[in-house]
Amino acid sequence: MLFVLVAIAQLFVPAQMILGEEIILDTGTAYKFRTQPIDPSDPFRGKYIVLRYEMNTAASGDSLWERREDVYVYLKKDSLGFAELAKVSKIPLAIENDYVVAKASWYDRNKGEVHFNLPFDRFYMEESKAKPAEDAFRNAQRDSLPNNTYGLVYIKDGDAVLKDVLINEIPIADYVEQ
């Protein structure tokens, strides 16, 4: 019966979404990306914080970057587990490093740098906590010198899942409650 097929498709899409994310969380590599949160909201999916990552520029000799073009961002890890930029490219490269696909925003001709946005920039939060999260970040920023807020991201074969956002090693949802 046709309806059964439709029902299966309707179940399959969210199930497939879950499966894809779980595989990355299970077998992907974890990176920490330094970030700052701001809170907007989505009519269907509720409150979230947008994460503005510090990693948003890379030197590139190629000046012909178009807006919203794919940027392959290759990564390496420092001793504390924070992600560092290895290389950017317009096409996939045959190197060992993990990578994510970001979107180009603009090219700075003076500095020879391409600006880009990392794709995992949404972190959903309970609606009462999104705005305090933004404030908590600002306060935490005042206390200690370097940026100590980061997104914990699992990466596998170019796909990424944002697992949590942490301030001073405490998950942001718990941090807000303190």
Added chain:
Amino acid sequence: MNSKLTKELPELVENEVISKDTATRIESYYKSKRNDNPNRLFTVFGVLGSILVGLGIILILAHNWDVFSKTIKTLFAFVPLLIGQGLVGFSILKNKSQAWKEASGTFLFFVVGASMAMVSQIYNIPGNFSSYMLTWVLLCVPLIYLLKSSGLALLHVVFATIYACEYGYSYGSNIPWMYLLLIVIMMPYYARLMKRRSKSNVTSVFNWLLPLSLIITLGTFIVRFDELVFLSYVILFGLFYNLGKMPIFENLKLRQNGYLVLGSLGTVVMLLMTSFKWVWKDVYGIVRSDMGEASLVVVLFVATTFALIYLFLKKRVEKANLFHFIFIIMSALFFVGLTNAIIPTIISNMLLFALGVNAIKMGVDKMHFGVLNYGLTIVAALIFCRFVDTNMGFAIKGLLFVVVGIGFFVTNYVMLKKQKNKEEEL
């Protein structure tokens, strides 16, 4: 109105306007018609209830409950979906009433969205809002046909429009081709409605919703070749006007025929805009073009021409009615505008004036005050636009106003004289 009519029946029989037999037949006709009504009310309330509950579930899930673990949240993503599918399956299997089908279908529509939203929330999937909408709508398309549900078809059009706006207007240069596909998918259902229930309320809603949706989204298809925007809208309104005159819409009231009303109003608004010189200055100053988008306008033009030819073959074109042909004239003017900005401006003004005067004349001839006032409004709007137009010198403007004003006096005088002559002849 029906009850009013049935109340009049005894009086009509008494005065021998109609026979007793006719009276009973009229009465039984309306009685049988009224029997459908409670069912329709159930359907409407059922659909409204489903929309509210469905949206409520989405909102409750959107709270992003921290207290629940990932497993429980995942359960929340699937339980409403399974309930919705169960209800729809039940109404199909047991062949329940249309009210059941509409209500359960609408509920399932919303929980499909809720389920995907929930998964996005659990895994912080960077939501591209438009692709989320597209997946959602596509997953629910078959339900329209399986349940023969008008409620779902309406939701489909509304959500497809939101998708096209999200995709086309908010990210810049993206053309939402999938929107066209979504509309085409829905067409067989609409055609069936038009054929079987052309006068029902649902069909009238479609007759308004579809052209409105196309009007809203047309702008997303022309992003690089801005100067074509006004022309494409003129042609689209021409298409709607000509469609509205098609034989299938003939017996509809004006309020049931969104194509005709929107086509006519849209044409007037576009002409009001093109009666200013700046539009044509833009056309005159075209520096870059985009063949893709130009060919889109050509397709639209061809479709409209076909509609006009069809009307012509069916002898439905009123030759004196300029509204049928505005899109051709404006397309020609566009090419004139490439070399000259003044001539098209003047012609646009004249066209609008002719439309207004024509409508006034039609209103007077048919003693139809709606049409008369429409004509007066067109002329008044034209006058207002010219009055505030800063592109013309005050002296020229003043002279123009006086000349047109005197023109009205003279026509009035001539018409009055004619009428008097006629009366004297009698």
